[in-house]
Amino acid sequence: MTNRRSIFIVAMIAVLQLWSVAASAHQRSSSGPHTGIAIAEISHGEMIMIAEYRDRIIDLAARATDTNEPFRRVLNYAQIQHAYCLWGKMPGGVTDEASPFNECSHAYLAATKAVLLSMRGMGGEAVEAEAIVSAIDAGMVLRGLALITCQFSGEAFNTADVVRPAWRDVPLHPASMATLTALAAAILAVFYCGRRLLRRITP
Template sequence: MARGGRCAIAGRWLGVIMALASLFTVVPVRAHHPRPSDGTLVGLAIPAIGHGEMQVVARHRSDILDLAARQARTDATLRRLMGFVSLQHFACWWGLVPGSLTDEASPFNECAHADMAGIRALLAHLSTMPGAQSAASALEARIAADIAADPAFAALCSNSSETFDSGVVIGPEWRLLPLHAPTVLTGLFLLALAAGGAWLLSRCLPPANRPASSGTR
């Protein structure tokens, strides 16, 4: 591959890595609207989801989103839930941090609960919509069967009783970061990749212009 092509690829990868690394500082614990202290909903109520159930719902996430995207006729509830799960998935780093779904101690576990609870609420709403009822009901039955087949999927955690609000996007709980080694290692890995990408990109840049030597004094 030509040097210019390698440099362009290095530049693109560095941009992606830096964007991911920057999320450690730009995603707050509670993004967008703060939750009212009196419990008033900002958006739609989203029921809680069990710790083990999240893993099953996550398996069918793409199927549920595809079904929602195929709806020719939408309503305000569908659009609001679609917007919530999109923002929530971003706030959770797209589920890429190890332990987000499975580790209660992860800074990303609460936001993963919100993400999966939103997906399940979206499926529940699809099951009431003309044109989606049959497919949505089939997905709900498949999820229920998977949960019933393995007692581990009935596990609960401290976040399993939390209900959510489609108007409140939940970010990572950074106070838990120093105590969660996988998240710390993920952050260090991203920073190391960013440093390596910056070094590689610097090798692609032309040297600084220097005054030509006259050869005589």
């Protein structure tokens, strides 16, 4: 019990230190909008549906052969933003407007939407892309998502402008704080167990 308590305390300290460092950084990192490609905004309702089809969209885009540089840059941006947003794994990142990961979720899903719409004009991908668009449209109507908006719904993006999570707000969002604390605790527990194992097997 003492060991578990120690791991938890160290994990909390690690998370708070990470938060303090990250919070001092800017939420956006830009090399200038004029150097990038503009990406249209995405509504909150669209986000929910695009998130459900994201893997299928990215897989289709990765297989595309008849592409151009703008398409590849937007696709690359979508993947980079997805990683910055912790691969969409944070609770409420897509659905919770108050999540520190909501704006960066808007960014990678807006880029994913742009990739999907671009593929509607590609010979080899047009049919499947159109099928995905139709499924998303139908899902939005059936689930009443068409008119749902949030504070980031009108925000456009740019491939030169990386959107990071709002780390300074993590302690104010219980679900995010709990997830990151649990992750830090798990990493420290693995390190602790590995260290003890090495001590036992080392002569």
